[in-house]
Amino acid sequence: xxxxxxxxxxxxxxxxxxxxxxxxxxxxxxxxxxxxxxxxxxxxxxxxxxxxxxxxxxxxxxxxxxxxxxxxxxxxxxxxxxxxxxxxxxxxxxxxxxxxxxxxxxxxxx
Amino acid sequence: xxxxxxxxxxxxxxxxxxxxxxxxxxxxxxxxxxxxxxxxxxxxxxxxxxxxxxxxxxxxxxxxxxxxxxxxxxxxxxxxxxxxxxxxxxxxxxxxxxxxxxxxxxxxxxxxxxx
Numbered sequence: 001x002x003x004x005x006x007x008x009x010x011x012x013x014x015x016x017x018x019x020x021x022x023x024x025x026x027x028x029x030x031x032x033x034x035x036x037x038x039x040x041x042x043x044x045x046x047x048x049x050x051x052x053x054x055x056x057x058x059x060x061x062x063x064x065x066x067x068x069x070x071x072x073x074x075x076x077x078x079x080x081x082x083x084x085x086x087x088x089x090x091x092x093x094x095x096x097x098x099x100x101x102x103x104x105x106x107x108x109x110x
Numbered sequence: 111x112x113x114x115x116x117x118x119x120x121x122x123x124x125x126x127x128x129x130x131x132x133x134x135x136x137x138x139x140x141x142x143x144x145x146x147x148x149x150x151x152x153x154x155x156x157x158x159x160x161x162x163x164x165x166x167x168x169x170x171x172x173x174x175x176x177x178x179x180x181x182x183x184x185x186x187x188x189x190x191x192x193x194x195x196x197x198x199x200x201x202x203x204x205x206x207x208x209x210x211x212x213x214x215x216x217x218x219x220x221x222x223x224x225x
Contacts, residue, residue, distance in 0.1 A: 030210055031210070031211040033214075042216040042217065042219055043153060043216050045215070050211060090152075092210075092211075094210060095208070095210045097143060098214065099155065100145075100154070101152050102151055102152045103151075103152050
């Protein structure tokens with residue numbers, strides 16, 4: 001079945017440094033979504049990418065979808081303590097349920 | 111819009127007991143999902159409903175697990191004869207129509223501990 005892999009598993013950064021997490025799927029995706037889960041919280045939707053090569057920005061966050069629609073990345077510029085949490089990518093093919101990666105846990109040291 | 115509601119928030123049970131969790135999705139949302147999450151892992155798909163119809167069940171899901179959504183509104187997830195390996199956060203999510211690419215709205219989850 002479809003598998004979604006994320007690296008790194010953990011990332012510790014100093015406040016103000018940049019952060020990137022990468023997501024790879026074993027199959028071509030119809031769309032990819034990104035979620036953020038704060039410590040003790042539940043996943044909250046951030047963004048969806050649908051088109052090959054698509055790039056979307058949300059303030060300091062930049063999301064990319066690969067040309068082959070099998071990989072994606074999330075880049076945070078100048079991290080802040082409010083960025084702490086686990087970032088999950090999730091994808092599906094057609095109308096199948098979303099398959100989540102294991103996430104990248106981000107720690108920001110002030 | 112009060113969001114997705116899950117009850118109870120925490121459940122501690124002894125091995126071998128049955129437990130039932132409830133999920134109230136966002137009103138008017140037709141699609142309802144159950145996911146399971148363990149520490150350090152991403153949400154793992156269990157099953158989902160389109161209105162009252164259960165459309166898919168994960169092959170990894172034991173026969174001890176059953177879910178219902180009798181009137182297409184709230185849903186229950188029952189685990190029979192619980193095992194220690196069932197300890198996890200059980201997350202419910204809903205989406206408006208179930209169309210391709212819809213975002214999921216998650217509840218706060220039910221944390222199950224099996225002793």
